[in-house]
Every structure is written in structure tokens, then in C-alpha cells.
Amino acid sequence: MTIESVLLVSGALFAIGAYGAFSRRNLVTVIMSLELMFNGVVIALVAFSRFTPSAALLSGDPVTAEAIRSALTGQAFAIFVTAVAAGEAALAFALVFAMYRASESVEITDASEMKN
Amino acid sequence: MTVQDFWVLSPEISMAVLALLVISVDLMTRSMAKVATVAFIGLSVPVILTLNLWFGWFGEPTVGAALFGTVEADRFSLFFKFLLLTVTAGTILASAKYIASDRMKDYGGEFVSLVLISVTGMMVLVSATELITIYVALELSALPIVALAAIHRSKRGVEAGTKFFVLSAISSAVLLYGFAFIYGYTGTTQLSVIMERLAVLSSEPGVPFGSYAVLLSVIMIFAGFGFKMAVVPWQMWVPDVYQGAPTPVAAFLSIASKAAAFAVIMRIMYTAFGDPMLMQDWSGLFAILAAVTMTVGNVLALSQSNIKRLLGYSTIAQAGYILIGLASVPANQVGATFAGAGPQSVMYYLVGYAFSNLAVFFAVIAITSRTKDDSIEGLNGLGKRSPLLAGLLVFGLLSLLGMPPTVGFMTKVVVFGSALNANLTWLAVIGVVNTVIAAYYYLRVIRAIMFEDAKDETTFGADKPVLAAAGVAAIGAGVFGVAPFLLLEFAQSALSIIPGS
Known part of the structure; x- marks a missing residue:
């Protein structure tokens, strides 16, 4: 396994998510696509943390505190992203409920009252 | 957490506590008047703590990092915190009547505490010096x-909520992808360390930012924050959200959210990508965005018939003017002194814009809550129906337009001056042309107010809290226009983050 292949998967997930978020009409599907985008980011972060011989590692002794911190930052970042994404999903489904109550539908096209 | 951490974060902590206090007051008393009073008076605590950190009333004027170097209470962040707190105080005053109305009185407490929580996020955002903190604070504010x-x-x-949510989530995913690449390339999320590592890492000649990885992540960071700043091409949510959301929310969004986003992008650009070579690369990107944003915002505003949508497009155009200040980097200076340079003009413009825009929005809140009509025709003959509110609205609009002696004029002079200083004459010219285009739609509203005949001639006054808020904003817009040095001096001393200042 190389970093290129993992980044490719992460990029593909992100792109599929972005495509879905822009093209889908159903709000629930849009939210699922958003989750895909966040998961693409998480995979990229973990891959960088696992594989990259970062600047700190290159510059000398591989087991300095600095190098360890540098490698672990990516893992910590991934946890933060996952947690925030969970919070976002909760808010998103509250919106789905509100939208269904207001217009008996969760299609985004039904919610386009305001135009230029 | 050490004492230092609590000390540095005291404004944010007191803000979060205030949000909880407001919810409790709402639960116990169910009185919206009490909720608004507690929130407004309670705001004095974070204001005092922010001023304390600036002037050092109780102990050292401190300054320094906290929480393992993830946040910093430097003068730059304190300047923006004070601006955010002022805007919040105004928003709470202006929504006092609104949360007591029939349709809102069941969740007025939530309304106020959500505003306060969002401001807490923005206050952390302007002082964050590390990418993870920036991301979490950004979500907390959005x-x-x-x-x-x-x-x-x-x-x-x-x-409005759905549009804002979906686009905000997409933009933060893009932003995060940019952060991930920066982290992968430099192995750190600390802004200052990123700058050190970028200087050490090899750079390919001919490629902007020295490497395609950095170029990609900078573009993604622009895209992520461009959404918050309402910069073209990430502006499509603005008019819909402004029209659909309650007007006090639109007022809050148009100023607080924008100021926080400009603060954090300035900090990222100057502390992580502050190398003079890199500066020229991102200055070019900002210059193009500024030109496009101003033009698109102003041209689309011309044909609007709803006052809230019109103000939405007007804030897009204003973001374009502020971007001129971001594009005018010190590295491009041609022999001028540092005073009057880009970063300072951004801060000055943001404060001036905050006061003028607050005056306009608060007047609109006061007017539409009476007339129940947010079309521009609904403002016909307002000069006769409610002279005081009409005066405030006209003054605010003239300031947004940039008419002397308001603050809008001085801020435009400073921003265009900084563009000339930084050798971006073409951008200053586009800015001036845009000011002329903008005159058309601002003056159209003013003509409706002053010269058209109203269908309904009944006169009306305004509620005292919102009138006071609009009045203070208008006075601020007048005073800082006549005496800009009051503000420029503060902006100057807040430039601690800029290397070489």
C-alpha cells in the first residue's frame, strides 16, 4: 500500500460526494453525499499521518518528540472532523424534519420559493 | 488548563456562560423582556474582559498563547473580538421586540442564546492560530x-436554513481538504510552524506557491472562506438567506460572520503564507476575486425589488472592496510607508462597514416590523411617514455608497489608497467604477424614501431599543468618518500578526 493509492481513494470519495451534493434533489441524499466528502477528508488526513515522511521526520532523528507529534496530529484532526460531522448530521436531519413539516416533501426543488 | 489558559480565553468562556444563563432565564421566567435585558447587560462581562486583555486593567496586558499554542489573545484578535461584541450588542437590542412577538415568543431564549454561541465560535475563530482549532471554531460559528x-x-x-447548511457544509469539506494537504505537506497544523517549514521545503521554480500541493490547498482554503466572506463565485446563498431568514439574523450574518472570516483568512495568509514570495502569489488571486466580486455584486443588485435581497447583493459588493485591502500586500509596496497599507485598511473598512450596515439593517428591521412589506415600493414616502427612521436609513445607505463625510467615504479612500500603494492601480480604478454603479441602486432606494408618494400615509414611530441601536450605529458611522484617526490608530496597533510591522 502506498500513499498514492490511499490518496486516490480519498480523492475519489471526495469527488463522488461533491458530485452527489451538487446534483441530487433529495435532501437526505445530499446529506449522505456531504458525509462522503467528510470521509474523503478523514482518509486523506489519516493517510498523511501514516505515510508522509514529513519535514520533521526528514530533518533528522526519526523518533524526536516533534516527529511523533507531527505524525499524531493527523489522527487527532481526523477525530475532530468525525465528531463535528456527526454534529452536522444531527442538525441536518432536524432540517429535514422541518422541511417535511413545512412543505410535505424533502425534495430541494420544492424548496425554491425565492428567486431573483 | 492553566491559569494562563483561562485568562486568555476569559472573553470566550464568559460568552459561553452567558449563553447558558440566557437559556436558564428563558426556562424560568418565560419573559422575553428579561431574556433580552440579561443578554444585553451580561454582554458587558466579555466586553470588560476583552478590554482588560487589551489595556491590562487587572494584571498584565497579556497576551500570549494558550491551550498548547492553539489560541492567542494578541491585539489583532482583541480588535476583532471587540468589533464582534459591539455587533452582538446591537443585534440583541434590535431583536428585543422581535423575540417578544407572537410567533417568536416560544423560542426567543433559544434565538438569543444561539446568537451568543455563534459569537463564541467567532471569537475563538479570530484568535485561533492552528488549523484544527480554526475548523472547530468555524463550525461552532456556522x-x-x-x-x-x-x-x-x-x-x-x-x-434559507437548508441552502445555508448545504453550501456551508460543502465549503467546509473543501476547506478541510485544503487543510489536510497543508498538513500532509508540512507535517504540522500550527500556522507559524507552517511558515517555517514552507521556507525550508524545496520549491519548484515557476509554480505558484512553490509547489502544486500548496497551490491546491491555498485555492481550497480560499474557496472555504470565500463562502463565509460571500465572495463571488461562492455568493449564491447570500440573497436567499438574507430574504428568508429573520432580518436580525441577516444583520448579524452580514457583519459578524464576514468580519470573523476576514480576520481568520488574514491571519492564515499572513502567518502561514506570509513569506514575501508567497505573498505576491496570493495577492494576485485576491485581486482577481476582488474585481469579480465587486462587479458581480453591484450589477446583480441593480435589478432587485426586495430591500433585503438588495442589501444581500450590496454586502457581496462590499466584500469585494474589502478584498482589495487583502490583495494590497506589504510585499508589493512601492516605497510607501507601512501605514495605509492593506491589512490596516481591511480592519478599518470592516469597522466602517459594520457601523453603516448595522444602521441600515436596524432601520429596515424597525420599518418592516411596522409596514410588513419588504419590497422597495414599500418604502415609498417613508420620509413623511417616519422621518427619524427614514433619516437613519438614508444616512446608512449614503455611508455604504461612500458619500463624504460618512465613514463609508473614508474607508473607501483608505482601501483604494492601499491598492495604489501596493501597485494595483487597475484594481483601484475598477473599485471607483463600481462605486459609481452602486450609486444607482442606493440612490434608487433613497429616491423612493424621499420623493415617492406613499399609498398609506399613516405615520409611525420606532421601538426604543432598535432605534437606539440604529442611532448608535449611525453616530459611529458619522464620528469615524469625520475622525478616522481614532480608529486607524487602533487598527495600526492591532497589526501584531503581520511580519515586519
Whole structure:
């Protein structure tokens, strides 16, 4: 396994998510696509943390505190992203409920009252 | 956490506590008058703590990093915190009547505390010096606004909330992808360390930013924050959200959210990519964005018939003017002194814009809550119906337009001056041309107010809190226009983050 292949998967997930978020009409599907985008980011972060011989590692002794911190930052970042994404999903489904109550539908096209 | 951490974060902590206090008051008393009073008086605590950190009333004027170097209470962040707190105080005053209205009185407490929580996020955002903290603070400031926009659960409110949420989530995913690449390339998320590592890492000649990885992540960071700043091409949510969301939310969003986003992008650009070579690369990107944003915002505003949508497009155009200040980097200076340079003009413009825009929005809140009509025709003959509110609205609009002696004129002079200083004459010219285009739609509103005949001639006054808020904003816009040095001096001393200042 190389970093290129993992980044490719992460990029593909992100792109599929972005495509879905822009093209889908159903709000629930849009939210699922958003989750895909966040998961693409998480995979990229973990891959960088696992594989990259970062600047700190290159510059000398591989087991300095600095190098360890540098490698672990990516893992910590991934946890933060996952947690925030969970919070976002909760808010998103509250919106789905509100939208269904207001217009008996969760299609985004039904919610386009305001135009230029 | 050490004492230092609590000390540095005291404004944010007191803000979060205030949000909880407001909810408790709401639960116990169910009186919206009490909620608004507690929130307004309680705001004095974070204001005092912020001023304390600036002047050092109780102990050292401190300054320094906290929480393992993830946040910093430097003068730059304190300047923006003070601006955010001022805007919040105004928003709470202006929504006092609104949260007591029939349709809102069941969730007025939530309304106020969501505003306060969002401001807490923005206050952390302006002082964050590390990418993870920046991301978490950004979400903390954005998610409450989604709930605020949809708080009525009316069709339009939910539509505004959904549009804001989906685009905000996409933009933060893009931003995160940029952060991930920066982290992968440099192995750190500390802004200052990123700068050191970028200087050490090899750079390919001919490639902007020295490497395609950095170029990609900078573009993604621009895209992520461009959404918050309402910069073209990430501006499409603005008019819909402004029209659909409650007007106090639109007022809050148009100033607080924008100021926080400009603060954090300035900090990222100057501390992580502050190398003079890199500066020229991103200055070019900002210059193009500024030109496009001003032009698109102003041209689309010309044909609007709803005052809230018109103000939405007007804030897009204003973001374009502020971007001129961001594009005018010190590295491009041609022999001028540092004073009057880009970063300072951004801060000055943001404060001036905050006061003028608050005056306009608060006057609109006061007017539409009486007339129940937010079309521009609804403002016909307002000069006769409610002279005081009409005066405030006209003054605010003239300031947004940039008419002397208001603050809008001085801020435009400073920003265009900084562009000339930084050798971006073409950008200053586009800015001036845009000011002329903008005159058309601002003056159209003013003509409706002053010269058209109203269908309904009944006169009306304004509620005292919102009138006071609009009055203070208008006075601020007048005073800082006549005496700009009052503000420029503060902006100058807040430039601690800029290397070489």
C-alpha cells in the first residue's frame, strides 16, 4: 500500500460526494453525499499521518518528540472532523424534519420559493 | 488548563456562560423582556474582559498563547473580538421586540442564546492560530446560524436554513481538504510552524506557491472562506438567506460572520503564507476575486425589488472592496510607508462597514416590523411617514455608497489608497467604477424614501431599543468618518500578526 493509492481513494470519495451534493434533489441524499466528502477528508488526513515522511521526520532523528507529534496530529484532526460531522448530521436531519413539516416533501426543488 | 489558559480565553468562556444563563432565564421566567435585558447587560462581562486583555486593567496586558499554542489573545484578535461584541450588542437590542412577538415568543431564549454561541465560535475563530482549532471554531460559528435562519420553521425560513447548511457544509469539506494537504505537506497544523517549514521545503521554480500541493490547498482554503466572506463565485446563498431568514439574523450574518472570516483568512495568509514570495502569489488571486466580486455584486443588485435581497447583493459588493485591502500586500509596496497599507485598511473598512450596515439593517428591521412589506415600493414616502427612521436609513445607505463625510467615504479612500500603494492601480480604478454603479441602486432606494408618494400615509414611530441601536450605529458611522484617526490608530496597533510591522 502506498500513499498514492490511499490518496486516490480519498480523492475519489471526495469527488463522488461533491458530485452527489451538487446534483441530487433529495435532501437526505445530499446529506449522505456531504458525509462522503467528510470521509474523503478523514482518509486523506489519516493517510498523511501514516505515510508522509514529513519535514520533521526528514530533518533528522526519526523518533524526536516533534516527529511523533507531527505524525499524531493527523489522527487527532481526523477525530475532530468525525465528531463535528456527526454534529452536522444531527442538525441536518432536524432540517429535514422541518422541511417535511413545512412543505410535505424533502425534495430541494420544492424548496425554491425565492428567486431573483 | 492553566491559569494562563483561562485568562486568555476569559472573553470566550464568559460568552459561553452567558449563553447558558440566557437559556436558564428563558426556562424560568418565560419573559422575553428579561431574556433580552440579561443578554444585553451580561454582554458587558466579555466586553470588560476583552478590554482588560487589551489595556491590562487587572494584571498584565497579556497576551500570549494558550491551550498548547492553539489560541492567542494578541491585539489583532482583541480588535476583532471587540468589533464582534459591539455587533452582538446591537443585534440583541434590535431583536428585543422581535423575540417578544407572537410567533417568536416560544423560542426567543433559544434565538438569543444561539446568537451568543455563534459569537463564541467567532471569537475563538479570530484568535485561533492552528488549523484544527480554526475548523472547530468555524463550525461552532456556522451551525447555530443554520438553526437561526430556520427558526420560524416557515417554508421560507427552512429554505434559507437548508441552502445555508448545504453550501456551508460543502465549503467546509473543501476547506478541510485544503487543510489536510497543508498538513500532509508540512507535517504540522500550527500556522507559524507552517511558515517555517514552507521556507525550508524545496520549491519548484515557476509554480505558484512553490509547489502544486500548496497551490491546491491555498485555492481550497480560499474557496472555504470565500463562502463565509460571500465572495463571488461562492455568493449564491447570500440573497436567499438574507430574504428568508429573520432580518436580525441577516444583520448579524452580514457583519459578524464576514468580519470573523476576514480576520481568520488574514491571519492564515499572513502567518502561514506570509513569506514575501508567497505573498505576491496570493495577492494576485485576491485581486482577481476582488474585481469579480465587486462587479458581480453591484450589477446583480441593480435589478432587485426586495430591500433585503438588495442589501444581500450590496454586502457581496462590499466584500469585494474589502478584498482589495487583502490583495494590497506589504510585499508589493512601492516605497510607501507601512501605514495605509492593506491589512490596516481591511480592519478599518470592516469597522466602517459594520457601523453603516448595522444602521441600515436596524432601520429596515424597525420599518418592516411596522409596514410588513419588504419590497422597495414599500418604502415609498417613508420620509413623511417616519422621518427619524427614514433619516437613519438614508444616512446608512449614503455611508455604504461612500458619500463624504460618512465613514463609508473614508474607508473607501483608505482601501483604494492601499491598492495604489501596493501597485494595483487597475484594481483601484475598477473599485471607483463600481462605486459609481452602486450609486444607482442606493440612490434608487433613497429616491423612493424621499420623493415617492406613499399609498398609506399613516405615520409611525420606532421601538426604543432598535432605534437606539440604529442611532448608535449611525453616530459611529458619522464620528469615524469625520475622525478616522481614532480608529486607524487602533487598527495600526492591532497589526501584531503581520511580519515586519
